[in-house]
Amino acid sequence: MNTRDRIVAAAAEVMRTRGLARATTKEIAKAAGFSEAALYKHFRDKTELFVAVLGERGPTRLSRVLVDLPDRLGQDPVEEVLRDVALAAADFYEQTFPMAASLFAEPKVFDAHRAALRERGKGPHQVGEAVATYLKAEQALGRINAGVDPRAAAGMLLGACLERAFLGHFVDGEDRPSEEEFAARLVDALLSGISVK
Numbered sequence: 001m002n003t004r005d006r007i008v009a010a011a012a013e014v015m016r017t018r019g020l021a022r023a024t025t026k027e028i029a030k031a032a033g034f035s036e037a038a039l040y041k042h043f044r045d046k047t048e049l050f051v052a053v054l055g056e057r058g059p060t061r062l063s064r065v066l067v068d069l070p071d072r073l074g075q076d077p078v079e080e081v082l083r084d085v086a087l088a089a090a091d092f093y094e095q096t097f098p099m100a101a102s103l104f105a106e107p108k109v110f111d112a113h114r115a116a117l118r119e120r121g122k123g124p125h126q127v128g129e130a131v132a133t134y135l136k137a138e139q140a141l142g143r144i145n146a147g148v149d150p151r152a153a154a155g156m157l158l159g160a161c162l163e164r165a166f167l168g169h170f171v172d173g174e175d176r177p178s179e180e181e182f183a184a185r186l187v188d189a190l191l192s193g194i195s196v197k
Contacts, residue, residue: 003032003034003038003041003042004042006032006033006034007028007029007032007034007038007039007042007043007049008049008052008053008056008057009032009057010028010029010031010032010033011023011028011031011032011049011050011052011053011057012053012057013031014027014028014031015028015050015053015099016098016099018102019098019099019100019101019102019103020046020050020099020100020102020103020109020113021102021103021105021106021109021110022102022106023046024046025039025040025045025046025049028046028049045116046113047112047113047116047117047120048116048120050099050113051117051120051122053099054096061087061088061091061092062085062088062089062091062092062127064088065084065085065088066085066088066127066130066131069081069085069130069131069133069134070134070137072134073134073137073138073141074137074138074141074143078138078143078144078191079187079188079191081134082157082187082190082191083183083184083187085131085157085158086157086160086161086182086183086186086187087179087180087183089127089157089158089161089162090161090164090165090179090182090183091179092161093161093162093164093165093166094164094165094168097162097165097166097169098169127158128151128154128155128158129154131154131157131158132150132151132153132154133150135148135150135153135154136150145193148193153190153193156190157186157187157190160186161186164182
């Protein structure tokens with residue numbers, strides 16, 4: 001691995017174990033075996049490093065699913081597409097929740113992180129926007145009920161995925177359905193309200 005890759009790998013591990021708010025660039029550089037100055041040769045700040053961790057070391061299935069949404073429009077069954085979104089989102093939130101949750105305990109760090117994401121045109125809201133855009137386009141094709149609010153439907157789908165991740169870190173229930181079963185049940189429930197009758 002080159003220097004940048006080693007820094008990203010170390011950042012992923014430190015952020016997973018300490019949380020984003022508590023992970024320092026000094027600690028990340030040390031874990032990678034470099035000076036903090038070496039880290040700043042590759043990354044402007046911790047937020048840029050976090051974005052790299054999510055894109056390069058985090059679960060990538062969600063990014064791929066979202067990028068593919070326009071190509072699947074009007075082609076694949078809506079149920080199948082939404083199930084793929086739910087599976088990918090549940091996995092993404094499950095893996096990244098522990099990293100990002102610590103931000104909420106540090107208001108100044110959270111505000112700085114949010115501002116840095118905004119400056120880069122990034123942020124968690126983009127997932128919901130991509131899903132809502134897909135649903136609105138399917139609605140225009142007549143494959144989803146015209147009376148449904150695409151943003152609300154996207155919020156319900158992704159909110160359930162986030163809830164699964166949140167509760168999964170608290171509850172060790174043996175009755176917890178597999179990701180596949182969860183996604184199928186969720187999409188069935190959602191589509192019963194938005195399908196064209």
